[in-house]
Amino acid sequence: MLTKKFDPLKKKIFQVLDHEGNITDEKLVPKIDDETLLKMYKTMLLGRVADTKALQYQRQGRMLTYAPIKGQEAAHCAPIAALEKKDWMVPAFREMAGMLYKGADLEKLYLYWYGNEEGNHFDEDLRILPISVPIASQINHGAGVAYAAKYKGDKEVAVAFVGDGGTSHGEFHEGLNFAATTQSPLIVIIQNNQWAISTPREVQSKAQNLASKGIGYGVPSILVDGNDPLAMFAAVKEARKRAIDGNGPTLIEALTYRLGPHTTSDDPTIYRDDKDLKYWEKRDPIIRFKKYLxxxxxxxxEEDEKLQQEYKDFSNKTFKKVEKTGLVPLEDVFKYTYKEMHKDLKEQLSVHKQLAESEGK
Ligand SMILES: Cc1ncc(C[n+]2csc(CCOP(=O)(O)OP(=O)(O)O)c2C)c(N)n1
Ligand SMILES: [Mg+2]
Structure with missing residues (x-):
């Protein structure tokens, strides 16, 4: 069992591919058919290209805001590849490649970051919950979905994502404990990208690693090289089996690195050492996976270059379609945050209207 063999309390990290993309131990390679391997790679690559493009659109003033995924594609896409169609994905806000793998359209995802909530509403069959920005809310949502599956006797699991910073939040602990005590089929993936905006991981928590946080709740836990798609796939496959067999949740820490800014409002050059970035650029999950394939x-x-061009064109075409919908009126932000506008929101709306009038808008 991987969670026993790679004990996070002994600081062991599970890896199948080394930093260059060579197999570390043949016995650890998970069984994945060629079609799935290629789908994983292509979706990670589409995620990377669509991500680079989104950053450009925002810088051109064409997209409201955006949270880049660069460097984290394996950490959140490979887990989705290890699921069945009926399983649930509970995303935070930095899982675009995983959402694409689960069947979300790029058009929807771009629409969301363009500022239209319609982009956060997925076909029910896809079993993707809406992007949820409140940190660690995903763990309670995921625990609830998993508990419901168990209650109904459905053989399905929920996979919830959280960041390293999110593991300091109450909901991470409440959700994990709830899932453990009810033995619900929940898999929690911590995308440890080593930063919570500008707060480094070492300042965030004194735990030796974040996977160890599951041990106190009696949850099998494992620290995985999050830039290794094969290791992430294998860890989630095992966790899924445990959950389906009625043996409850698993906590997986995916050790990765955020190669870009936190969001388009952030400037990491102010707080981040360039040496770190260079170190992690060499461990890029896409380069590693490409070498393996x-x-x-x-x-x-040659095929890879062709794919990149295809995805650039597809991203541009898709975003142009999104832009045609036009920006939603800013008034909607005040009107639809709650069912009824409360006093403060009414006041804010009237200030907004006065300002808009004085600016002649
Ligand atoms: C409950 C809550 N508090 C504060 C914020 C503001 N906020 C947005 S992202 C973020 C840092 C999150 O860091 P981490 O969990 O490591 O995720 P990452 O952004 O690195 O993916 C914070 C504090 C929020 N979204 N929700
Ligand atoms: Mg983080």
Missing amino acids: IDKELLTE
Whole structure:
């Protein structure tokens, strides 16, 4: 059992591919058919290209705001590849490649970051909960969904995502404890990108690693190289089996790195050492996975270049479609945050209207 073999209290980290994309131990390689391997890679690559493009659109003043995923594609896409269609995804806000893998359209995802909540409403069949910005809310939501599945006797699991910073939040602990005591089929993935905005991981928590936080709740826990798609896939497959067999939740810490800014409002050059960035750029999950697939003769450099161009064109075409919908009126932000506008919101709306009038808008 991986959670026993790689004990987070002994600081062991589970890895299948080394930093260059070579297999560390053949026995650890999970069984994944070629079609799935290629789908995983292509979705991670689409995520990377669509992400780079989104940053550009925002800088051009065409997109409201955006939270980049660069560097974290394996940490959140490989877990989704290890699920069944009927399983639930409970995203935070930095899981675009995973959402694409689960079947969300890029158009919807761009629409959301364009500022339209319609982009956060997915077909029910996809079983993707809305993007949820309140930190660690995903763990309570996920625990609830998982408990419901158990209550109904449905053989399905929920996978909830949280950041390293989110593990300091109450809801992380409440949700994990609830799932443990009810033995609900929940898999929690901590995308430890080593920053909570500008707060580094070492300042965030004195725990030796974040996976160890599950031990206190009696939850099998594992620290995984989050830039290794094969290791992430294997860890989630095992966790899924445990959950389906009625043995409750698993906590997986995916050790990764946020190569970009926190959001488009952030400037990491102020607080981040360039040396760290260079170190992690060499451990890029896409480069590693590409090397593995080329060695396996499932992909060539030429095919990869073609895919990149295809995804650039697709992203541009998709975003142009989104722009045609036009920005939602700012008034909607005040009107639809709650069912009824309360006093403060009414006041804020009237200030907004006065300002808009004085600016001749
Ligand atoms: C409950 C709550 N408090 C504060 C915030 C503001 N906030 C947005 S992102 C963030 C940091 C999150 O860091 P982490 O959990 O590591 O996730 P990451 O952004 O690195 O993916 C904070 C504090 C929030 N969204 N929700
Ligand atoms: Mg973080």
